[in-house]
Amino acid sequence: xxxxxxxxxxxxxxxxxxxxxxxxxxxxxxxxxxxxxxxxxxxxxxxxxxxxxxxxxxxxxxxxxxxxxxxxxxxxxxxxxxxxxxxxxxxxxxxxxxxxxxxxxxxxxxxxxxxxxxxxxxxxxxxxxxxxxxxxxxxxxxxxxxxxxxxxxxxxxxxxxxxxxxxxxxxxxxxxxxxxxxxxxxxxxxxxxxxxxxxxxxxxxxxxxxxxxxxxxxxxxxxxxxxxx
Amino acid sequence: xxxxxxxxxxxxxxxxxxxxxxxxxxxxxxxxxxxxxxxxxxxxxxxxxxxxxxxxxxxxxxxxxxxxxxxxxxxxxxxxxxxxxxxxxxxx
Numbered sequence: 001x002x003x004x005x006x007x008x009x010x011x012x013x014x015x016x017x018x019x020x021x022x023x024x025x026x027x028x029x030x031x032x033x034x035x036x037x038x039x040x041x042x043x044x045x046x047x048x049x050x051x052x053x054x055x056x057x058x059x060x061x062x063x064x065x066x067x068x069x070x071x072x073x074x075x076x077x078x079x080x081x082x083x084x085x086x087x088x089x090x091x092x093x094x095x096x097x098x099x100x101x102x103x104x105x106x107x108x109x110x111x112x113x114x115x116x117x118x119x120x121x122x123x124x125x126x127x128x129x130x131x132x133x134x135x136x137x138x139x140x141x142x143x144x145x146x147x148x149x150x151x152x153x154x155x156x157x158x159x160x161x162x163x164x165x166x167x168x169x170x171x172x173x174x175x176x177x178x179x180x181x182x183x184x185x186x187x188x189x190x191x192x193x194x195x196x197x198x199x200x201x202x203x204x205x206x207x208x209x210x211x212x213x214x215x216x217x218x219x220x221x222x223x224x225x226x227x228x229x
Numbered sequence: 230x231x232x233x234x235x236x237x238x239x240x241x242x243x244x245x246x247x248x249x250x251x252x253x254x255x256x257x258x259x260x261x262x263x264x265x266x267x268x269x270x271x272x273x274x275x276x277x278x279x280x281x282x283x284x285x286x287x288x289x290x291x292x293x294x295x296x297x298x299x300x301x302x303x304x305x306x307x308x309x310x311x312x313x314x315x316x317x318x319x320x321x
Contacts, residue, residue: 123283130295131279140295155276185244187290197248201280203272204251 005059007085008078012067017046018055023093023229025049025056025219026086026108028101031124033155034200035064038098040207041199041215048216054093054223059086071157076166083107093228096219099200100124106173112226113178114219117186117198121170128155144168179222192218238289238314242306245284250277262307267300278303291316
């Protein structure tokens with residue numbers, strides 16, 4: 001079920017479930033370490049989408065997961081181009097973006113965008129700077145300014161300043177067909193609140209099949225509401 | 230989330246400690262004001278602090294200035310709850 005996809009000059013892996021001809025969800029995972037912590041959740045949701053008769057695809061973005069691209073070499077445009085290449089795939093019904101992945105779904109234009117706990121780029125960068133500040137003894141604001149000017153280790157990844165700057169200035173795209181879900185207890189506005197814990201913040205990767213089922217059910221309903229199958 | 234009282238803030242801080250640090254809710258329920266956190270809870274390392282504070286921000290609708298983050302406000306459950314309650318009061 002692991003295939004690969006071409007973007008600009010490179011190839012990256014893509015984990016795919018489902019049958020050809022089924023409506024397909026393009027998942028855009030959280031960025032950086034949050035992607036590792038939530039991978040089991042996303043894969044469980046993909047299996048449950050298959051029960052709904054919905055196919056799904058979870059790509060490695062350049063420089064993430066098993067990508068051959070070193071993290072330091074990644075630029076924000078690489079991710080935009082990779083998503084644009086993926087958006088040309090067959091049978092796509094919608095994107096499903098998680099956390100910082102929502103910064104990229106606008107590069108798959110024309111598709112409905114389902115989002116879980118979307119983040120602004122500024123908050124993605126601030127979170128990583130904050131996590132690093134407490135171990136390095138440098139204030140988060142100082143670290144963030146440094147990361148915008150030279151390669152800097154943030155939360156375990158050494159990132160290029162052009163990536164950090166572009167990320168920090170990016171917001172999820174405005175679009176007419178967006179559904180936003182968050183976790184119960186979250187104070188921010190959303191179209192629905194799902195039961196579960198913020199696995200992306202947990203110290204260790206975990207899984208939550210109740211949340212995965214709620215995600216799959218909500219995406220399936222959204223696809224139907226959009227008339228995408 | 231203006232208008233929350235100290236009891237609600239206490240509940241949110243307990244829930245976040247349980248959810249982010251994977252400490253059973255029953256154990257978090259036994260925490261009192263003097264229960265040690267940073268430096269006392271092995272689950273709360275410096276990387277976990279970032280997730281803890283950001284999740285508290287999200288659930289209480291507050292913003293925590295990084296200059297406010299130090300060992301004192303994380304030393305005990307009481308200190309962290311008081312800090313969060315003061316932020317909530319300041320935003321109401």
